[in-house]
Amino acid sequence: MMKICPTCQNSYPNAFNACPEDGTALVERGRWSDGAVICDKYRILCQLGQGGMGTVYKALHIDFEEPRALKVINPALMADDTFVKRFKHEAKITRKLQHPNAVRVDDIDEAEDGRPFMVMEYIEGQSLKKLIQDVGPLPAARTCSIIKQAASALGAAHELGMVHRDIKPDNIVLINSPRGEQVKVLDFGIAKVKEARLGAEAGAVTLTKVGEVIGTPQYMSPEQAMGKRGDELDGRSDLYSLGVVMYQMLSGDLPFKADTTMAMILAHLQTPPAPLATIHPELHIPAPLAAVVMRLLEKNRDLRPNNAVALIEALDRAEKMAADEPAMPETRVVLPGVGYPTNAAQELRKSLEANRLRAGGGGAGVGPPGPQQEQPRSSPSQPAAGDASVRPGDVPLRKPQETPGTPKISQQQPRQQVVSPKVVPPQPKSQWGLWVSLGILFLGLGGGGVYYYVTRPQPIPVIPNPVPSAVTEKSVPPASTLAPTIGTVSNPAFTVGTRGSTTMSTTGKPSPTISESGTLPRGLSFDPSTGAISGTPESGTMGTYAITLTATNGVSPDATRSVTIEVKPAPEPPQPRKDTKAVQQAIAMGDFYFNRGMYDAAIGEYNKGLEADPTNSKLKSKIKAARILGRH
Structure with a gap:
């Protein structure tokens, strides 16, 4: 390796440290010293870096007074004509790359020693x-x-x-x-x-x-x-x-x-x-x-x-x-x-x-x-559908519209959801009292069979009435049987329960006409032909309602029944048990397949996690992402 004097440009063996002619410190041959002017246009400010093929300098464009970066090939490579030609060719191609995210090449030139160099945008x-x-x-x-x-x-x-x-x-x-x-x-x-x-x-x-x-x-x-x-x-x-x-x-x-x-x-x-x-x-x-x-x-x-x-x-x-x-x-x-x-x-x-x-x-x-x-995530609790500012009597009674997905009132509801309502004892007239007495005697004779009928689990307990023998039109007043037709509803906000009768029928003639007095919760309706109360209570109807039903057939004395209906928020459904460990394992395995582009396998693993935690929103989001990517 030879050294050169930056002042006189004379070359000396590597053992020399200063120029014998002018005393200037020698530099390695091919290295541009600070302050040197290249091609009368660029003044070298400092060396930025050096590699096996070349050296990069920070320079100042003398005319424009703007910084530039100069990349020059090492002197040892000048003997490789193929390399020199490739260097120049790539510099020309790179100059065509005018993109804001690529370092710009402004020019290509040759230094005084014949070495080609690229002039590039200087960035800090x-x-x-x-x-x-x-x-x-x-x-x-x-x-x-x-x-x-x-x-x-x-x-x-x-x-x-x-x-x-x-x-x-x-x-x-x-x-x-x-x-x-x-x-x-x-x-x-x-x-x-x-x-x-x-x-x-x-x-x-x-x-x-x-x-x-x-x-x-x-x-x-x-x-x-x-x-x-x-x-x-x-x-x-x-x-x-x-x-x-x-x-x-x-x-x-x-x-x-x-x-x-x-x-x-x-x-x-x-x-x-x-x-x-x-x-x-x-x-x-x-x-x-x-x-x-x-x-x-x-x-x-x-x-x-x-x-x-x-x-x-x-x-x-x-x-x-x-x-x-x-x-x-x-x-x-x-x-x-x-x-x-x-x-x-x-x-x-x-x-x-x-x-x-x-x-x-x-x-x-x-x-x-x-x-x-x-942290395991649970679905947000549902907002209360009721509005305390609305009173039951504010809206006229109307027959409810059936909405898909809304449970109807039915006597098939589970017993544990039945609200324990209040029962007002019936106030029959004297002849009704006779039939009640006969009914009690009949129940005693019936024994355990009737007892089982009365006490078996069902949504709404039944209060049995006497079932008399056949009578004529002129016989004693017709009896009434009590049959529950209103049970417990479970819509997003309410339950309804009753223990009183809502249907009356007689064995005599003519058939009775049943009327209703009192205030029904909005959403429930009364059928005068059967005495049935049905429907789903609307929002803002929570409370207790007293209803009186009167059966009239024009022959027997009127029969009345008092019914109490209570509407209150339905209990929240039990939260499914979450298996956190299974969820984490499903996410880990699903992510493994997801990251390898195996989206169907990933969805299968994520679904296993949903079985352990059906409300996990993170798993649902991952399944959505896998399905979207799987279509591309």
């Missing part, structure tokens, strides 16, 4: 790599914004026939702009130049030498891992790498870990990535977004989104579905002075647990989210 910002190291897992909304901007830049490049080949957090820079956080993707075309240089020597990817792998092993696609190059790669290779980046943004971890380059490449080829929800349940990563990540990481590129536009649309849909999901609590804790362990999920859990125990669950702020215990 933070690399995504440093952001993940400092902050840890990023919120889903910010992750989607960054990924969509990067995908937009990649889509524009793919339309020009350019495949980046080296997408990674180092090559994604975040800058502040009037519109907010803006993404800039770096190094378009550089990987292809490197590929061209190695292609003639290796003919394929060499797995044992990191320097000869096109792309960064942690982020390379399976196609790259198999040694495909040139036209064998398309934009879906970049989308896979972007999926690795998104996985790392959401979780703080890479999907694959390996000690050697060979092991890492084999993981891209053979190992399925661990579902985000399985290894990081404490982060509450929305399932629709996790599904997009898992689709990007498919080994078969035909199963990934077809292009960047399809990816952006998938992210838009996933964000919308995530917004429709029940909100999950998220606690983010600050770890002062501690960098986020990007490659250690166990360290993450330990840190989160330590902070939870120390700070009682953490506080709001920036940092890794704290662990959350999933």
